[in-house]
Amino acid sequence: MDGYETYKTYLSLKLHFSKDNYDFFKFNGKTRSNPESFEKRKDKYFFKKISSKFDDNTIIEYFVSLFVNDKSTWIGNILDRGNEEVYKSWKKKTQSISYLFEEDIDKLINKYEKLDSWFSIKSTHPPIIKEYLSGNIHLETVVILNKLLNFVPDLDKRIADPVIWPELKRKILKYSPFLQIDKSKYKGIVLRKV
Numbered sequence: 111m112d113g114y115e116t117y118k119t120y121l122s123l124k125l126h127f128s129k130d131n132y133d134f135f136k137f138n139g140k141t142r143s144n145p146e147s148f149e150k151r152k153d154k155y156f157f158k159k160i161s162s163k164f165d166d167n168t169i170i171e172y173f174v175s176l177f178v179n180d181k182s183t184w185i186g187n188i189l190d191r192g193n194e195e196v197y198k199s200w201k202k203k204t205q206s207i208s209y210l211f212e213e214d215i216d217k218l219i220n221k222y223e224k225l226d227s228w229f230s231i232k233s234t235h236p237p238i239i240k241e242y243l244s245g246n247i248h249l250e251t252v253v254i255l256n257k258l259l260n261f262v263p264d265l266d267k268r269i270a271d272p273v274i275w276p277e278l279k280r281k282i283l284k285y286s287p288f289l290q291i292d293k294s295k296y297k298g299i300v301l302r303k304v
Contacts, residue, residue, distance in 0.1 A: 111166045113158035114148045120157065120173055120185060127177040127284050135287055156185045159256065163189070165275050174288050178249065204289070207250055211296060214251035215303045217241070225304050232285035234271050239278065253286050254296050 112117065121141045126134035134239055148154055164172055175197045176183045187193065203210060217243065228238045238255065241247045256262050262282055269275045 111169055113154055113161050114145050116161040116169055117148050117157040117168055118143050123173045123177055129278065153185050156188060159189060169202050172197050178285050203250060205246065211247055211251050211254055214301055215300060217246060219303055229265065231268050235269060236265060249285065250289060251283055253289050254291055256282055257286060257291065258293060258297055258300065263267040
């Protein structure tokens with residue numbers, strides 16, 4: 111991937127994570143960019159630097175990890191040490207995702223026992239969302255549970271919060287296609303634990 115291709119990937123992933131009507135997979139990462147406009151950009155150096163540092167798949171993973179962490183990532187800061195740590199942490203999480211998922215399910219069971227109670231709304235957010243927001247469980251666990259149970263549409267009808275929930279809902283739904291899992295394996299984990 112050259113600097114321009116990296117720029118296109120960055121733009122398409124930024125759109126994917128920030129806009130409801132853009133889907134990276136549906137549009138195959140295409141945007142309305144062109145090489146001429148890229149060459150006029152003052153920040154093209156950063157894209158060229160990233161393209162020389164990572165291979166194609168790693169560039170996509172790197173951007174995904176940053177957008178999942180903070181969707182307003184500016185390209186000038188993209189190679190900061192802190193962002194490289196975010197990527198390493200994300201990579202480590204995704205490599206041990208089934209272990210982390212099991213741990214998170216144990217935490218939910220120990221605190222709330224019944225699966226249905228994870229999604230009941232007694233105040234602003236259901237326990238599954240509160241546990242994520244408080245840092246007790248991982249976003250990946252929420253995404254996997256949504257892949258298995260498709261609870262987001264139901265919560266979307268019932269959660270009245272106009273600030274936190276819409277952004278979190280978008281993050282869950284937009285992150286989902288990047289987390290490739292064996293549904294039967296994770297369903298088995300949930301059934302075994304519950």
